[in-house]
Amino acid sequence: SKAMGKNTYSLYNENMEAQLEEKLLIEKHLRNAIENDELEVYYQPQVSLSSGHINGVEALLRWHNPTLGFVPPDKFISIAEDSQLILKLGEWVAQTCIEQLQIWQQTHLANLHIAMNVSSVQFEDPDFIDQISNMMKQANLPNHLLEIELTERTVMSNVSDNIVRFNQIRSSGYGLSVDDFGTGYSSLSYLKRFPLSILKIDKSFVDGIPKDDDDKSIATAILNLAHSLNMHVVAEGVETIEQLLFLRELNCDFAQGYFISRPLPIYELEEWLQLNKG
Numbered sequence: 001s002k003a004m005g006k007n008t009y010s011l012y013n014e015n016m017e018a019q020l021e022e023k024l025l026i027e028k029h030l031r032n033a034i035e036n037d038e039l040e041v042y043y044q045p046q047v048s049l050s051s052g053h054i055n056g057v058e059a060l061l062r063w064h065n066p067t068l069g070f071v072p073p074d075k076f077i078s079i080a081e082d083s084q085l086i087l088k089l090g091e092w093v094a095q096t097c098i099e100q101l102q103i104w105q106q107t108h109l110a111n112l113h114i115a116m117n118v119s120s121v122q123f124e125d126p127d128f129i130d131q132i133s134n135m136m137k138q139a140n141l142p143n144h145l146l147e148i149e150l151t152e153r154t155v156m157s158n159v160s161d162n163i164v165r166f167n168q169i170r171s172s173g174y175g176l177s178v179d180d181f182g183t184g185y186s187s188l189s190y191l192k193r194f195p196l197s198i199l200k201i202d203k204s205f206v207d208g209i210p211k212d213d214d215d216k217s218i219a220t221a222i223l224n225l226a227h228s229l230n231m232h233v234v235a236e237g238v239e240t241i242e243q244l245l246f247l248r249e250l251n252c253d254f255a256q257g258y259f260i261s262r263p264l265p266i267y268e269l270e271e272w273l274q275l276n277k278g
């Protein structure tokens with residue numbers, strides 16, 4: 001009826017208004033998050049499926065605000081991207097990861113690398129690579145200790161600019177991985193031309209392993225593709241022993257997920273690494 005239609009419309013409107021309000025509130029608080037010391041980097045281990053050894057860790061940003069409480073990155077990252085705040089946050093994450101790598105250089109963790117998520121907004125900044133390289137140089141670190149994670153979507157947009165920048169990144173020694181692989185639209189001919197080091201199989205395909213035949217076929221296809229192009233594969237979101245064993249059977253190189261460890265604050269990560277040596 002007409003009345004119902006009107007009702008639905010106003011509900012929808014109210015909902016949009018509430019969403020906008022929430023977004024503005026998050027943006028307002030996020031603006032001061034660094035100064036107020038509200039951010040933290042958590043680290044999630046990636047293990048080699050052939051040796052069981054830790055290969056590296058992925059850095060994942062955490063934000064706890066006194067008013068808003070814990071806000072998940074899936075909520076605040078896109079808001080930070082819309083407002084350019086991501087540039088400041090991304091620089092803070094890079095600085096924090098690089099300081100951590102520097103601390104590890106004096107310890108038995110000197111070979112551990114960090115994979116860092118880089119938003120398309122950050123990556124499109126022409127100063128991005130120089131900025132990172134300056135920080136690495138100042139910290140006296142070899143570039144291979146840092147891996148740059150771009151989503152498949154970022155990798156496949158601006159392909160002509162990207163080829164140049166990917167070559168620059170790889171020839172400088174950094175790792176370069178494609179995150180959430182399988183959820184975007186990859187052109188196979190670009191995939192072949194890009195000097196990528198890692199494909200990360202998206203969690204949505206790992207979820208169905210080993211029960212869902214389609215997910216198993218997709219995971220198998222991604223592994224064959226990556227290996228034939230000389231890339232390594234990380235399976236993300238591994239939550240069960242069955243998934244881990246199946247992926248190992250397929251010669252998947254690395255696994256990451258709650259079955260191995262949740263993302264951990266630095267002290268817990270170091271404790272975890274101590275307990276899981278060898």
Ligand code: C2E
Nearest residue numbers: 060061073074077093117118119237238239257258259263
């Ligand atoms: P992502 O890069 O795909 O990161 C993987 C997400 O899956 C993380 O969520 C991680 O905590 C979660 N995860 C890992 N293993 C499992 C598992 O076994 N099961 C389940 N259910 N989840 C698992 P998180 O930390 O909430 O981050 C969400 C997204 O936010 C990330 O997705 C990434 O796109 C973005 N993000 C996080 N930190 C940063 C950052 O420093 N910079 C940028 N640009 N984006 C970030």
Ligand code: CA
Nearest residue numbers: 058117149179
């Ligand atoms: Ca990632």
Ligand code: CA
Nearest residue numbers: 179180200236
């Ligand atoms: Ca991912």
Ligand code: CA
Nearest residue numbers: 179180202203
């Ligand atoms: Ca994701």
